[in-house]
Amino acid sequence: MSEKQIRVLVAKPGLDGHDRGAKVIARALRDAGMEVIYSGLRQTPEQIVAAAVQEDVDVVAMSLLSGAHNHLFPKVVKLLAEEGSEDVLVLGGGVIPDADIPYLKENGIAEVFTPGTPTGKVIEYIKNNVRQA
Amino acid sequence: MYDKEKLKEISLSKEEWEKGQVAKTLSRFKERKENFETTSGITVERLYTPLENQDTDYMKDLGMPGEYPYTRGVQPTMYRGRFWTMRQYAGFATAEDSNKRYRYLLDQGQTGLSVAFDLPTQIGYDSDAEIAQGEIGKVGVAIDTLQDMETLFNQIPLDKVSTSMTINAPASVLLAMYIAVAEKQGVTPDKLQGTIQNDILKEYAARGTYIYPPEPSMRLITNIFEFCSKNVPNWNTISISGYHIREAGSTAAQEVAFTLADGIAYVDAAIKAGLDVDGFAGRLSFFFNAHNDLLEEVAKFRVARRLWAKIMRERFGAKNPRSWMLRFHTQTGGSTLTAQQPENNIVRVAIQTLAAVLGGTQSLHTNSKDEALALPSEESVRIALRTQQIVAYESGVCDTIDPLAGSYYVESLTNEIEKKALEYIEKIDALGGAAKAIEQGYIQKEIADSSYAYQKEVEANERIVVGMNKFQVEEKPIEGLLRVDPSVGEAQVKKLKALKESRDNVAVKSKLSVLREAAKTDANLMPYILDAVRVYASEGEICDVMREIFGEYRPVEIL
Amino acid sequence: MELVQKALKGNRRAIARLISITENEEKEAVTALREMFPLTGKAHIVGITGPPGSGKSTMTDKLVKELRKRGKKVAILAVDPASPFSGGAILGDRVRMSDLNLDEGVYIRSLSTRGKLGGLSKATHYAVKILDACGFDYIFIETVGVGQSEVDIIKTADSILVVTVPGLGDDIQAIKAGILEIGDIFIVNKADRDGANRVVIELEMMLGLNAEKDEWDHPILMTVASENKGIIEVVESVIRHKEHLDKTGLLGKRRRERLETEVLELVVQNMARYVNEKFVKGGSFQEEIDKLVRKENDPYTLVQSILADTVK
Numbered sequence A: 001m002s003e004k005q006i007r008v009l010v011a012k013p014g015l016d017g018h019d020r021g022a023k024v025i026a027r028a029l030r031d032a033g034m035e036v037i038y039s040g041l042r043q044t045p046e047q048i049v050a051a052a053v054q055e056d057v058d059v060v061a062m063s064l065l066s067g068a069h070n071h072l073f074p075k076v077v078k079l080l081a082e083e084g085s086e087d088v089l090v091l092g093g094g095v096i097p098d099a100d101i102p103y104l105k106e107n108g109i110a111e112v113f114t115p116g117t118p119t120g121k122v123i124e125y126i127k128n129n130v131r132q133a
Numbered sequence B: 001m002y003d004k005e006k007l008k009e010i011s012l013s014k015e016e017w018e019k020g021q022v023a024k025t026l027s028r029f030k031e032r033k034e035n036f037e038t039t040s041g042i043t044v045e046r047l048y049t050p051l052e053n054q055d056t057d058y059m060k061d062l063g064m065p066g067e068y069p070y071t072r073g074v075q076p077t078m079y080r081g082r083f084w085t086m087r088q089y090a091g092f093a094t095a096e097d098s099n100k101r102y103r104y105l106l107d108q109g110q111t112g113l114s115v116a117f118d119l120p121t122q123i124g125y126d127s128d129a130e131i132a133q134g135e136i137g138k139v140g141v142a143i144d145t146l147q148d149m150e151t152l153f154n155q156i157p158l159d160k161v162s163t164s165m166t167i168n169a170p171a172s173v174l175l176a177m178y179i180a181v182a183e184k185q186g187v188t189p190d191k192l193q194g195t196i197q198n199d200i201l202k203e204y205a206a207r208g209t210y211i212y213p214p215e216p217s218m219r220l221i222t223n224i225f226e227f228c229s230k231n232v233p234n235w236n237t238i239s240i241s242g243y244h245i246r247e248a249g250s251t252a253a254q255e256v257a258f259t260l261a262d263g264i265a266y267v268d269a270a271i272k273a274g275l276d277v278d279g280f281a282g283r284l285s286f287f288f289n290a291h292n293d294l295l296e297e298v299a300k301f302r303v304a305r306r307l308w309a310k311i312m313r314e315r316f317g318a319k320n321p322r323s324w325m326l327r328f329h330t331q332t333g334g335s336t337l338t339a340q341q342p343e344n345n346i347v348r349v350a351i352q353t354l355a356a357v358l359g360g361t362q363s364l365h366t367n368s369k370d371e372a373l374a375l376p377s378e379e380s381v382r383i384a385l386r387t388q389q390i391v392a393y394e395s396g397v398c399d400t401i402d403p404l405a406g407s408y409y410v411e412s413l414t415n416e417i418e419k420k421a422l423e424y425i426e427k428i429d430a431l432g433g434a435a436k437a438i439e440q441g442y443i444q445k446e447i448a449d450s451s452y453a454y455q456k457e458v459e460a461n462e463r464i465v466v467g468m469n470k471f472q473v474e475e476k477p478i479e480g481l482l483r484v485d486p487s488v489g490e491a492q493v494k495k496l497k498a499l500k501e502s503r504d505n506v507a508v509k510s511k512l513s514v515l516r517e518a519a520k521t522d523a524n525l526m527p528y529i530l531d532a533v534r535v536y537a538s539e540g541e542i543c544d545v546m547r548e549i550f551g552e553y554r555p556v557e558i559l
Numbered sequence C: 001m002e003l004v005q006k007a008l009k010g011n012r013r014a015i016a017r018l019i020s021i022t023e024n025e026e027k028e029a030v031t032a033l034r035e036m037f038p039l040t041g042k043a044h045i046v047g048i049t050g051p052p053g054s055g056k057s058t059m060t061d062k063l064v065k066e067l068r069k070r071g072k073k074v075a076i077l078a079v080d081p082a083s084p085f086s087g088g089a090i091l092g093d094r095v096r097m098s099d100l101n102l103d104e105g106v107y108i109r110s111l112s113t114r115g116k117l118g119g120l121s122k123a124t125h126y127a128v129k130i131l132d133a134c135g136f137d138y139i140f141i142e143t144v145g146v147g148q149s150e151v152d153i154i155k156t157a158d159s160i161l162v163v164t165v166p167g168l169g170d171d172i173q174a175i176k177a178g179i180l181e182i183g184d185i186f187i188v189n190k191a192d193r194d195g196a197n198r199v200v201i202e203l204e205m206m207l208g209l210n211a212e213k214d215e216w217d218h219p220i221l222m223t224v225a226s227e228n229k230g231i232i233e234v235v236e237s238v239i240r241h242k243e244h245l246d247k248t249g250l251l252g253k254r255r256r257e258r259l260e261t262e263v264l265e266l267v268v269q270n271m272a273r274y275v276n277e278k279f280v281k282g283g284s285f286q287e288e289i290d291k292l293v294r295k296e297n298d299p300y301t302l303v304q305s306i307l308a309d310t311v312k
C-alpha cells in the first residue's frame, strides 16, 4: 500500500528558453509513474534548490541547451549539499558537448543525456540509481 | 477546372485500377504501412488525380505570380529575376568576433546579415547583471551599448547591406542602436534595409525571451510600426514567426495557423492604436520553417501566402496589394538534425532548402551539420551556404516559377492544410484572438501535445530518423566544434564598466528619466529610446526603466 | 526524533522529509506524528478549491504574498490528481508560485492523489499536522473541486474558499454542488472577463436558497488574481472568518469534527490493511473461500470471524 513513488524536479536553470526537451522528459517520467514538478523557465540555482528541498524530490533533472551548463549545474549540486541533500540524484541533459561531460561528472552531475536519447533510457537510469528510502 | 466528362472517365478508370491492378498487387505484397500520413496528420492517398482537385478554380485559388492571392509567389518573375537572399544567422562571443564572422560570410557570397544576440541581450540584461553570468556571448553576440554595436558593424556599410536582427522584447532598443550606428557612418534612416523580429506573441508561446506583459509589449511593437513608417520606410518592422512554433514541436498546419493568428493580432493592435492598415501592412514580414516532408512543406508555404492575402483583403479591408503579400524568410529545421552521423544533416538541409525554394521563399538560412552539437563552425557554415548556392545555381528549380503547381498531390495538400489552418484560426478567434489563446495556454498545449506525440513515434520506431533510430553506427568523437571562450564574459563586463565610467553620466540619467516619464504616457517611445542610446545608455538600463513602469511577464507554463 | 526536532526548529529539509515519511507511511511515521500532535492547533487552515484553471494557484500565490507582508508564516499544500494510467503526475501548481521559492517564511509542497482511495486525504491530514506543529500561521490547501476525495480534504479546512470564473458554460453548475454548500467565502476570479457580474448574481441566488445556517455572511468577492486585484479583500475576509469561528466557538466544533473523521478514516484503513495482510496475503483466505464455494460455510459467518479476530 505504501509503495514509494519517485519524485522528480524537472528544472530549467538560467536564461535558456529551450523547453521542448524538458517538457518531453517531464511527460515521459509522468507516464513512467513518477511525480514530476516542473520549475518553469529562468530559475536560479538557489530557486531550484529551494524547490527541490521543499518538495523532497529524489531527482533533480536539469535541461540546458544554451551552453551555460558548466556555470550552472555544479552550483546546484553545491547548494544541495549545503542543504544536506547530497543524496538527491542530479541529472543534466540537452546540448552538452562530450568534452564537458567529465567536468560535470566530477562536479556531482550523476549522468548527462544528450540529443537523441530515448526517454526510456532516462527512466531506466533513474530507476536504477535513485536513492532508496 | 476539368471537363465533367473527362472527370467521370478518370473516376471510372481509377476505380477499375484500384479493384484490378492494385488489389492484385496488394494481395501479394502489403504496403509499408496501413495509413500514410503527413506530419500534420493529413492522410496521404495512394494516388492523386484531377479528381482530388476538381473544385480548384485556377484564377481564384492560384492566379498569377505577383497577383492576388499570391499562391504562386509574390513577385512576377521570382528567381528568374534574382535568387532569394542567402542569410546565415550568426553571432557569438564579442562584437569583434561576430564582426569577423560577418565579413567572412559576406566574402563568401552571402547577401544579407542576420544577427544572433546572446540571451542576456535578448532578455534586456547587461553583461554585468548577476543573472547574465555564464551566458555572456554563449549563443549570440553580447551587445550592451552603442559602443558594441559600432564594433559589430565596423567596416560594414549599412546602406549597402540588409540586416536581420533576431531581437524581440528589446527590439526597440537594438533598432535604435542600429539607426545610431548608421548615423555615425553618415547613413540616414531612410536608406536602411533589414528586419527586426519584434514578434512577442511567439516568445510567450514558443521561444521564451519575453520581458514585459502583453499589453505594453504590444504598445512597443505598434510604436515601432509607426516610427518606421515615417522614418525607416524600408525596414521590415516585424517578422511574424512560425519557425519557433514549429521547432517547439508543432505540426506544419499548426505552424501556419498559429503564425497567421499572431499576424492577425498584430494587425488588430495596430489598427486599434489608430494606424491605417495600408500604412504599415506592407512592412510586415514572416518567418517559416522548412522540415523534411518536402511536398507538405511546399504546400504549407503556398497556403500561407494564399490565406494571408485573403485575411488582409477580406478581414482587414487592406487596399494596397503590398499589404496582401506574405513575404517570408525561411530557416531549415534545426530539430530534424541529429547529433548522430552529423554528415547526414547536410542531406536533410538540402531537401529542406529545396522545400523553401520550391515554396517561394524571399530569404533563407540553412542550418549546419553540427546543429545538434554546438554553434556552427566556420567550415560547417560554409557547407550550409554552399547547399543554397548549389540549389540556386545547379538544380534548375529556379528557372520557372512555382514549378510544383498543378501537381495533383501538391494542390490537394495545399487545400487540406488550408482547411486545417482555418479551423485553428476560427478556434483562436473564438478564444478572443492569439494573445488570449496564449494567455489561456491553448497554443502552448497544442504545441506540446504535438511535440510529445512526435517523440513517442520516434521512440516506437513508427517514425524513422536515419542514423538515430535506424541505421546506427558506432559514433566517433567529433572534432572542430566551435567553443566560446568563457573569458569572453569577463572581458565584456570589463569593457562595459570602463564605458559606464567614461560616458556622460549626467546625460544618461536625464535621457533615462525622460524615457521613464514618457513610458507612463501613451507617447511613442522610439524617439526617447533613440536619444538614450545615443548617449550610450546601456540596453539593460533602458529595459530596466521600462520594467519599472511596465512590470514583468509571468509565463503560463503548460505541460 | 531528531528529524522532528530539526523540523520544529524550521529546517525545511526536515519538514519535507517528514511529510514524505508520513505520505509513504514509513516506519517512523507514527512516532513522528505522535511527537508532533500536542503542538498542533495553532495554524489556521484555508482550503481553496474550484474548477481546473480557475486561478487557484495564482490566487494562493497572491494571498500568501499579502499575508507575508503582514508577517505571517505560510505553508501551501498543492494537490493534483495522478494519471489513472501510470499513477504518475505532473504537479503543476508550484510553477505559478515560483516567486515564493526563496521566501524563508513560506513552504510549498506538491502532493499527488496517487490514485489511492482515501490515501490522499490521509497524506494531507498528516502534512497539515506537521506544518501546524512547525509553527506556520496559515496553511493553504489547494485542490481541484471535482472528485469526492478532494471534497473530503477541503471539508477539513477551517475556512473554505470556493473559486469560480465567468464563462464556464453552465457557470455555477460546474462547481460541485457539495462544495457550494461547504464554502465560506466565494470568489469570482478572472473578473476581467465578461460575465463576472452575472456569476455573482447566480451565486447570490443559490446561496440565498441555502438559507442562513449561522451568522456568517458568506461573502462573494470579485478578483483578478493575475493582476493582484481584490486580493486584500479576500485576505480580510479570511481573517474575519477566522475571528468569526473563534467568537462563535465554531472553530472548536470544526476541529473536533475533523478529528472524528480522521480517526474513523484511520481505523477503517488500518483494519482494511490488517485484514489484507493477515488474511488475504498471508493467511488462509483462499481456503476459506474454497469452503464457501463448497457451501461448507457462508460469507456472513466468515466475515464475523474475521472481524472478531481483527479487533481481538
Ligand code: B12
Pocket: A015, A016, A017, A018, A019, A020, A021, A022, A024, A025, A060, A061, A062, A063, A064, A065, A066, A067, A091, A092, A093, A094, A095, A113, A114, A115, A116, A117, A118, A119, A122, B116, B117, B118, B119, B138, B139, B140, B166, B206, B207, B208, B209, B243, B244, B247, B248, B333, B334, B335, B336, B337, B338, B370, B371, B372, B373, B374, B375, B376, B455
Ligand atoms: C528547437 C530548438 C530551438 C527552438 C526552441 C523551442 C522550445 N520552446 O524549446 C527555438 C527555435 C525557439 C530555438 C531558439 C534558440 N536557439 Co535553439 N535549438 C533548437 C534545436 C534545433 C533542437 C532542440 C530540441 O528541442 N530538440 C528536441 C528535444 C526533444 O530534444 P532535446 O532538448 O535535445 O532533449 C533530449 C535530450 O537532449 C535529453 N534531454 C534534454 N534535457 C534533458 C534533461 C534531463 C534531466 C535529461 C535526463 C535528459 C534531457 O532528452 C531529450 C529527449 O531525447 C537545437 C539543436 C538540436 N538539434 O539539438 C538548437 C540549439 C539548442 N539552439 C541554439 C541556439 C543558439 C538558440 C538561440 C539562443 C539562438 C539565438 N541566439 O537567438 C535561440 C534562443 C532560445 C532561448 N530562448 O533560449 C543552439 C545552442 C548552442 C549551444 N548550446 O552551444 C543549438 C544547439 C543550435 C545550434 N547548433 O546553434 N531553438
Ligand SMILES: Nc1nc2c(ncn2[C@@H]2O[C@H](COP(=O)(O)OP(=O)(O)OP(=O)(O)O)[C@@H](O)[C@H]2O)c(=O)[nH]1
Pocket: B439, B440, B441, B556, C050, C051, C052, C053, C054, C055, C056, C057, C058, C059, C092, C093, C096, C144, C189, C190, C191, C192, C193, C223, C224, C225, C226, C227
Ligand atoms: N484573465 C485572468 N487570468 C487569470 C486570472 N487568475 C489567473 N489567471 C490565469 O489563469 C490560468 C490558470 O491559473 P492557475 O492559477 O494555474 O489556476 P488553477 O485553478 O490553480 O489551475 P489548476 O491547478 O490547474 O486547476 C493562468 O494562466 C493564470 O495566469 C485572472 O484573474 N484573470
Ligand SMILES: [Mg+2]
Pocket: C056, C057, C058, C092, C093, C142
Ligand atoms: Mg493550481
